[in-house]
Amino acid sequence: MATLKLDNVKKRFGQTEVIHGVSIDVKDGEFIVIVGPSGCGKSTLLRMVAGLEAVSSGEIQIDGTRVNDAEPMDRDIAMVFQNYALYPHMSVFDNMAYGLKIAKTPKLEIADRVGTAAKMLELEDYLTRKPRELSGGQRQRVAMGRAIVRKPAVFLFDEPLSNLDAKLRVQMRLEIKDLQRKLGITALYVTHDQVEAMTLADRMIVMNAGVADQIGAPLEVYENPQTEFVAGFIGSPATNFIPAETLGDRPAKVARVGVRPEHAVLADAGTGQIQGKLVYAEALGAETLLHLRLQSGEMFTIRQDGTVPVPADGTLTGVDWRQSREISFGSDGHRTPNESAA
Amino acid sequence: MADGMVEKRGVGLWFTHLGLIIGVLIIFFPIWLAFVASTVTQPEIVRPPMPLWPGDQFFENYRKALVSGINAPVAKMLFNSFVMAMGIALGKIVISLLSAFAIVYFKFPGRRLFFWLIFLTLMLPVEVRIVPTYEVVAGFGMLNSYSGLIFPLIASATATFLFRQFFMTVPDELAEAARVDGARPMRFFWDILLPMSRTNIAALFVILFIYGWNQYLWPLLITTDPSMNTIVMGIKQMFPSGDDIADWPVIMATSILAMLPPIIVVISMQKLFIRGLVDSEK
Ligand SMILES: Nc1ncnc2c1ncn2[C@@H]1O[C@H](COP(=O)(O)OP(=O)(O)OP(=O)(O)O)[C@@H](O)[C@H]1O
Ligand SMILES: [Mg+2]
Numbered sequence: 001m002a003t004l005k006l007d008n009v010k011k012r013f014g015q016t017e018v019i020h021g022v023s024i025d026v027k028d029g030e031f032i033v034i035v036g037p038s039g040c041g042k043s044t045l046l047r048m049v050a051g052l053e054a055v056s057s058g059e060i061q062i063d064g065t066r067v068n069d070a071e072p073m074d075r076d077i078a079m080v081f082q083n084y085a086l087y088p089h090m091s092v093f094d095n096m097a098y099g100l101k102i103a104k105t106p107k108l109e110i111a112d113r114v115g116t117a118a119k120m121l122e123l124e125d126y127l128t129r130k131p132r133e134l135s136g137g138q139r140q141r142v143a144m145g146r147a148i149v150r151k152p153a154v155f156l157f158d159e160p161l162s163n164l165d166a167k168l169r170v171q172m173r174l175e176i177k178d179l180q181r182k183l184g185i186t187a188l189y190v191t192h193d194q195v196e197a198m199t200l201a202d203r204m205i206v207m208n209a210g211v212a213d214q215i216g217a218p219l220e221v222y223e224n225p226q227t228e229f230v231a232g233f234i235g236s237p238a239t240n241f242i243p244a245e246t247l248g249d250r251p252a253k254v255a256r257v258g259v260r261p262e263h264a265v266l267a268d269a270g271t272g273q274i275q276g277k278l279v280y281a282e283a284l285g286a287e288t289l290l291h292l293r294l295q296s297g298e299m300f301t302i303r304q305d306g307t308v309p310v311p312a313d314g315t316l317t318g319v320d321w322r323q324s325r326e327i328s329f330g331s332d333g334h335r336t337p338n339e340s341a342a
Numbered sequence: 343m344a345d346g347m348v349e350k351r352g353v354g355l356w357f358t359h360l361g362l363i364i365g366v367l368i369i370f371f372p373i374w375l376a377f378v379a380s381t382v383t384q385p386e387i388v389r390p391p392m393p394l395w396p397g398d399q400f401f402e403n404y405r406k407a408l409v410s411g412i413n414a415p416v417a418k419m420l421f422n423s424f425v426m427a428m429g430i431a432l433g434k435i436v437i438s439l440l441s442a443f444a445i446v447y448f449k450f451p452g453r454r455l456f457f458w459l460i461f462l463t464l465m466l467p468v469e470v471r472i473v474p475t476y477e478v479v480a481g482f483g484m485l486n487s488y489s490g491l492i493f494p495l496i497a498s499a500t501a502t503f504l505f506r507q508f509f510m511t512v513p514d515e516l517a518e519a520a521r522v523d524g525a526r527p528m529r530f531f532w533d534i535l536l537p538m539s540r541t542n543i544a545a546l547f548v549i550l551f552i553y554g555w556n557q558y559l560w561p562l563l564i565t566t567d568p569s570m571n572t573i574v575m576g577i578k579q580m581f582p583s584g585d586d587i588a589d590w591p592v593i594m595a596t597s598i599l600a601m602l603p604p605i606i607v608v609i610s611m612q613k614l615f616i617r618g619l620v621d622s623e624k
Contacts, residue, residue, distance in 0.1 A: 052518050073524035085515035089537045098533070099523035146523075
């Protein structure tokens with residue numbers, strides 16, 4: 001296991017810069033999730049660490065050694081691809097053993113390592129099969145096995161679960177978490193699924209159009225988003241944003257105010273912070289999502305407990321929240337410190 | 343509906359089969375005549391009507407063809423043809439695999455230019471460039487040699503194009519996975535690309551072997567020594583010039599012999615060949 005350091009890493013394709021400088025110090029055994037919308041540069045960042053894409057500027061270090069110009073094979077990394085990228089004509093065993101064979105590992109040790117990985121991933125019964133004879137989840141496990149047997153310094157995952165159905169995704173997510181605990185691996189994990197990000201990450205990097213908007217532990221990012229983008233991207237349903245001037249009584253530098261759906265409650269009409277009309281309510285059992293249309297025409301979502309009564313659609317109502325829970329942003333989209341916050 | 347189908351099957355099936363059988367007989371008839379002609383004596387052929395059933399000269403005629411032939415023993419010509427067809431087929435496959443690999447997987451200056459140059463040669467059939475090619479081969483002293491028969495025909499735009507198309511359907515991630523696994527380019531080519539292309543290679547081999555076997559104009563031009571003749575051109579050489587009498591039974595025996603190797607190749611590789619044409623296993 002090892003440390004990984006990115007120092008102001010940038011990437012240009014021709015004239016267009018797609019990564020505008022990302023820096024992070026990854027500690028030994030830390031699991032970092034890179035999350036962000038499609039096209040924000042997650043894969044590109046990961047591929048630069050893998051050595052599949054050249055670094056335009058900045059520096060990447062693995063275990064303190066600069067690897068910018070090293071071939072992937074010399075970086076001591078392993079990568080799990082979105083489409084698994086298993087060699088179709090090789091058996092599961094050969095797929096997992098291929099990297100070791102190239103490294104001229106002794107046969108006995110190869111058998112031993114593949115055997116251990118297969119056992120951990122419950123693939124022992126499938127070692128002689130070809131990838132096309134496996135289910136999606138099994139293929140996924142083979143791809144992981146191929147990475148594990150090499151005992152690399154850093155694991156790289158590019159949306160490894162996105163091709164699986166919802167149920168399998170949850171199961172594999174737990175398995176990855178478990179594996180990470182057992183092996184204590186240093187990993188970079190790309191996803192656009194925030195649940196994956198929240199549950200797997202020791203720390204996460206929230207990317208927005210080639211910029212790392214925020215780096216931090218999942219709950220810290222959730223509770224303290226540093227930009228409007230992060231506040232909107234992390235959390236489901238998404239944070240409500242209200243122009244500060246409609247609220248009055250806010251510091252001049254605050255442009256927009258974010259309120260998480262779970263922090264807002266219904267109030268009597270005419271009271272509370274703002275007024276709106278209930279458009280429809282989604283009762284999900286444990287919780288109910290209330291969608292309101294504000295006077296300004298914008299939508300606002302409230303998440304309330306499933307046992308709290310729901311007014312009829314079309315009801316005019318007030319919305320209230322504690323001002324200390326507000327997340328306020330300046331006109332540049334960056335956080336402004338909450339003066340009232342304790 | 344179901345009844346109609348069954349009825350149609352009953353009668354229709356017979357008609358279909360009858361039609362197919364008649365078709366096969368019509369196509370097969372000339373070959374049958376050639377075979378009959380190769381088992382009788384010269385006077386029997388010349389005297390009308392032509393015999394329709396095999397005579398008793400089978401062994402005699404074939405032995406004569408194989409061992410002594412007319413200009414050169416047919417056994418020798420068969421061997422020459424075999425060397426040429428194998429050389430052309432294997433050579434074309436190796437060269438086009440490598441050039442397709444280079445064009446698809448490496449970024450080098452002029453990559454598109456080279457691809458289009460190769461592609462352009464598709465538009466120049468052998469006949470068009472035969473005179474300059476002859477000049478070059480003669481200059482290298484390769485007349486009347488196997489290398490002269492094989493090398494000028496080895497470059498293949500068609501096969502390069504085919505492999506290029508196949509390689510482009512192989513997901514990029516596979517090459518990247520191999521790279522992360524530590525495979526250098528030739529290792530990737532050998533361990534992954536080649537095994538994945540094996541059905542395509544088999545299909546192409548059959549086609550190219552027959553292409554090589556059937557070469558006529560080029561061997562005719564560069565082999566003046568009868569012992570270097572290939573069988574397809576050799577048959578034509580057996581025709582008499584001037585007033586000599588053609589030894590038709592031997593010529594016919596040679597024709598039948600000339601057909602056998604391609605048939606054997608097609609039949610023995612049929613399974614792989616059809617798989618290569620129908621599906622690409624990815
Ligand atoms: N080879 C390339 N040439 C030019 N631009 C590229 C290239 N590869 C990626 N890009 C651009 O870089 C940006 C980031 O792409 P990237 O694949 O990293 O996105 P991503 O965050 O992984 O998205 P997704 O979640 O859809 O996979 C995109 O705008 C993309 O168009
Ligand atoms: Mg991606």
